[in-house]
Amino acid sequence: MSLQAVEYQEKSPTRWALAGLALSMLTPSLDTSIANVALPSLQQAFGVPFAAVQWIVLAYLLAITSLIVGAGRLGDLVGRRRLLLGGIGLFTAASLACGLAPGLGWLVAARALQGLGAAVMLALSMAMAGETVPKARLGAAMGLLGTMSAVGTTLGPALGGMMIAGLGWRSIFLVNLPLGLLNLWLAWKALPADRPVAGRARFDTLGAALLALTLGAYALAMTGGGWPMLGAAGVGAALFVLSQRWSRSPLLNLAMLGGSGSGLIMSALVSTVMMATLVVGPFHLSQTLGLAPALVGLVMSAGPLVAALTGAPAGRLVDRFGSGWMILVGLGGMAIGLLALANLPVGLGPAGYVAAIAVVTASYALFQAANNASVMRDVAADWRGVVSGMLSLSRNLGLITGASAMGAVFAAAGMGAAFTVAAGLIGLALLVGFSRARG
The missing domain is CATH 1.20.1250.20 (MFS general substrate transporter like domains)
Incomplete structure (x- = not known):
């Protein structure tokens, strides 16, 4: 053979x-x-x-x-x-x-x-x-999965x-x-059979219930529940942390998550920004640029198309050059694209919007492949599921926050301000990335 x-x-x-x-x-x-x-x-x-x-x-x-x-x-x-x-x-x-x-x-x-x-x-x-x-090929796999998530x-x-x-x-x-x-x-x-689970760890029912209630309260706060729900989320978070310190078999190993924390923070910030493009974009295209609904849909399809085309190449770049540098390159490209979104469409119309969103989306694909690979690469086998869940959670919380907070910024100050704030959030993610690289 x-x-x-x-x-x-x-x-x-x-x-x-x-x-x-x-x-x-x-x-x-x-x-x-x-x-x-x-x-x-x-x-x-x-x-x-x-x-x-x-x-x-x-x-x-x-x-x-x-x-x-x-x-x-x-x-x-x-x-x-x-x-x-x-x-x-x-x-x-x-x-x-x-x-x-x-x-x-x-x-x-x-x-x-x-x-x-x-x-x-x-x-x-x-x-x-x-x-x-x-x-050696984990970056490419994460690029593919990230692409599917973004395209969906x-x-x-x-x-x-x-x-x-x-x-x-x-x-x-x-x-x-x-x-x-x-x-x-x-x-x-095609998926490999489950391996025998070592030890006698039990599922932390109390921790899972507290975390579910906390996250549910936060999601409701961001979707109209207001300050009471946000306060309930804060109390729930404090109780959850205490429960994890007391539990013999915690839902989250807080010490283990220390190395992944920066990746989770960056993921949440970036997802907040990406939701801003989905919330703000259609309003700008229809109200400011005066495009018909069919043309709005056509212009908005540029993002999914770029994501589909760039996800796999982004993953290969991560495998070749490593996660650390590619995280920073992806975040830098997103910042440039968001500043372009705040300025180019005003003068160049739909073409300016498509060019800028293409830069944002391609850079996002690179960041996501690099960050996901970085977080998952060194996780102990018996904690992969919960860390993968935390990555998906950070993305989901970012989407919820972006829909609420960035929509409010757009309503109050317009598209330019919304995308400028979004670029500032990416700047914050860059600071987290640089801090992680230096550490």
């Missing part, structure tokens, strides 16, 4: 495994944003006020945010492959329930179950990549709008059925 044939046989299972993990990132990320565009249709279909129909989005978002870290830790304890298959199955079944929902209550409950499945999928996909891919989130509104116009609102949930079945088959066939 030739050397090339041997190499192909060794890499082929990895490719199929990565395809399954990529789908496990794509479909939950797609459902984070695809339902937003359906809210007017759902409000009309069910005859309810907008405040009620918003829970179709909030139930999914709250389930992911509050449960994702616990899902990651549970995977560490009971077996990641087993739990991931269960999460994919639950997500697919809940998608069917969403598509068949006869009323709003049914749909909200099904979305919460869908969010639980999504929390498992997002928490364990990167952890499974760490087991499946050699460390940014493509959701455009794809959802087209499907609703042609097939009705139920189609945006039923499309997950063939994707979910394919995902199940790939994960079952």
